[in-house]
Amino acid sequence: MNLLIGIFYCTFWYSSILAGYALLYCPIWPVLFISNKYYRKLTDLIFRFWELYPTAMLHYFGTKFIITGDHILHDDRAIIIMNHRTRTDWNFLWPIVHYASDQLNHNLKFILKDPIKFFPGPGWVMQLSCFLYIKRRWDEDRCKIKNLVEYISSLKRNYQILIFPEGTDLTPKTLEKSHQYANKYNLKKYYQVLHPRTAGFCFLVNQLQKRKHFDAIYDLTIVYADHIPQTEHDILKGSLPNQIYCHIKRYGSTEVPSTEEELKTFLTQKWMDKEYELANFEKTNQFFIKNSQLIPLRTMLLGLHILGLFIRNLRYQALKKQNNQ
Template identity: 25%
Template sequence: MGLLGFLPANLRGVVLVAPWILYLAVSDVALSLLLPVKTFAPDFVYRASSLIASSVWKWIQYIFEGCNGAHITFSGERLPMRESAVVVSNHVTWADFYMIQALALRSDMLGQCRWFAKIQLRMVPFLGWGLWAMGMPMVTRNWMRDQRELQRVFGGIVRRKWPTWLISFSEATRFTPQKYEESKIWCSQNGRPQPLHLLYPRTKGFVATVQHLRKAPHVKAVYDITIAYQQKGRFHVAPSMWETLKLSDLSGSEGYRFYIHVRRFPLEELPHLDEELAAWLEQRWIEKGEWLDEVKAACAVR
């Protein structure tokens, strides 16, 4: 990659990403071709799509960490290898998926990551069909509309015992100062605690996910992930998506720092009542905010 260092940043990004985009297109076609097979060979399609997805995601992760020098600081608990889990995380920026993929790669679960995605993506040729073939939950964020889709996704995990990380950003949208102010107003009006540096989490999807996946004996835990960024002492400043692909020294001369904090909670120890599960998630967000406040304080003194 030394020769790429002499190229202008945008050209460097194109040279790095163009082969990956071509491979992504081929992979989406392959995933789409698997879709008709899913009816009579669902286990085969799940395994095949997981292998394809792993190769796609590993490649772009290598661009981010290996080629562009992103150094991620991990803290918290060490996760078991190849354990199926429900994964919840805060949502700061598009770069968040790099943080979760880095963790999944180190836990040998990269290909088994399944993300909650917007249902509109289903209509995108090849890409949307590929996500459908993989078993991604395609949701509208309207709870009543999403119940049937979630039953489809949960059914494969529960009945067929598919290994998975079922990943959701529980705030349902990326953090912005404006959304933070709106979250504070909502919490004040509804008597809910406002977490620091976070939006108040939406609990219905989490509760439904946990209650359904209790029936899957191979799903052992909930992973609570907290993501943070800084650049040269400025808290929660992250590179744009294009910057993660074109800049050659993200954690060096560019001054970006990437943090991921992990907590593991055995599923069997979570509350059983819906209201208690919602309160449990709320408490995790309060604790996440406290950890983020510590990161912010550390950033300020550097």
């Protein structure tokens, strides 16, 4: 049963990417030669509405989101930071942003590892949608981040840029490397998160501040209450989490420091807080319960309900087939 669910989910998800690329992104490509700004508006609109698709699928495949803290303001020119628990976090971030945004008018961009851009379908679409790919070579990445900030500032559009400060997802191998880093610099060892890399975060914040294109930092903490889909293979096997918690804390521009050393301290403190909260959740199964307001989940659009009925019917048919065997 789980395998059938995984196959259905991955098939629907991947086919939507390929269809969107072929039927929506490719036809509007000539607009780029007429107006770069108008082309970017179109790609932003297409991607924003596509985000509803995985949101609806996860809803009807039974994944429940419990989101607390602050709403994400759609018109904020912001940076989003989040702990990188699994390689598939991005798949669950879209529903979180959808549910947490005050309006369906956000513009989310990711900073990702360079090899992803070559992945057929998702890599192509995210390139066309102005996602940034970095190579983990600071001289090159520094220029890429600077160029991105200059570009989005010139468009005078409000974007939310997601960066994973840890640089990679949490696995036994990456945790061991994090411990080695902690030993080298006499830092406390973390077990729920990895020690964050500060250079890219500090530079991104400074560049946005320099161009007065910065309103806030959103600090997201995600935790999977049961199944942890560490890789895409886990999702293919149908190991979708039943419940996902996410806490959101907004820091306005006046609360964010401007010097590199102060930004390093700011970021490392947030990761210390994450380590504490995630360790507490592991012990008590309670997550950010102090002074936290539950964010009500947005009602699905009618078209997505129709999609949901189709998905539920497939699940029913798969379960019926399994019971008959």
